[in-house]
Amino acid sequence: MPSLPLSDLRRATSVAAPTRGPSAASRSAPQGVPEGAPGGAAASGERAPTRIRVRAPQDLASGLLIAAFGLSALWMGRDWPTGTLASVQSGFFPRMIGTLMVLAGAVVAGRSLLVHGPALPSWNWRPLAGVTAAVLAFAGTVETLGLVPAVLILVALGNLAGQPLRPGPLALLGGVLAAGCVALFVWGLGLPLQVWPLQVWPLWVSP
Template sequence: MIRIKSSQDLFGGAMLIAVGFLGWWLVQDLPMGRLVRMGPASTPSLISLILVGFGVVISARGLLIEGPGLDAWAWRPLAIITGSIVAFGALLERAGLVAAALALVIISTLAAPDKRWGELAVFAVGLTVACVLIFKSFLGLPLQVWPL
């Protein structure tokens, strides 16, 4: 039974191997070309294989050399923050900047351990107004403020 000495390296290496294989496989339909006229598949294939090589070495180190392990993932903030950005993207062109900004601020604040609802309401509105003034009125970026 092999003991994992550094799960961080083992998984890091595994990620590189996976990306490398994916990168190699995805360009196999494209022409390789020859040295004098390198095809579109040549550089990506080469880099992908090098990545696999690094992945193998790094994950092997994870098995052989003592090193840091993986710490737990903070799934809640990860999901909330990612979700708030996606919500912003989804709302911006459909419902306008005001709705999108409010959504991003309110959703992302859910990730804060010390949130206060009253403060959040004032802050979200204030920040949204400030953004409309800065980006739309002052900088003149082509942003849609209200729903169509």
């Protein structure tokens, strides 16, 4: 049997060898991306979106709560006249205090994005729900029922936020707070607040 030259033998072997799939270079290249081309965000020049990172969650929650109380004060005194610095009227102090609370809340909330602080503790929803319900009830009844009933409702709902008081101490606390609010806001600052419901007392208590 005549022997084939070495070159013919190599050629015959390469033709007879089966194709074993794509090369290693083609297997390593990602689908849909040409070999050697950079992929991902580097190819399009896009940057990953910047996320706002809260460094002090407790300060953020405190700032938002302070700002919410300030906005509530501004909303309650929206119809009261402010007057001037020479002649201060009933709406001056509520608006000033509400504005300062909103600014203070914004500063505290903004600080939480810059300075590291403690994280939020585990939530106890009963105090939060009780205080929120008490504040909303006071804001919704002070103009319709009067200052004294609104304060009593505030004390009753706020009592549910923590360790409940007995009826006797609770009634004493509500009476003292109601009398103090009348003395401070109506007699002291002269705010035009209705003290009792219109059916009981048609005018607010004048000093």
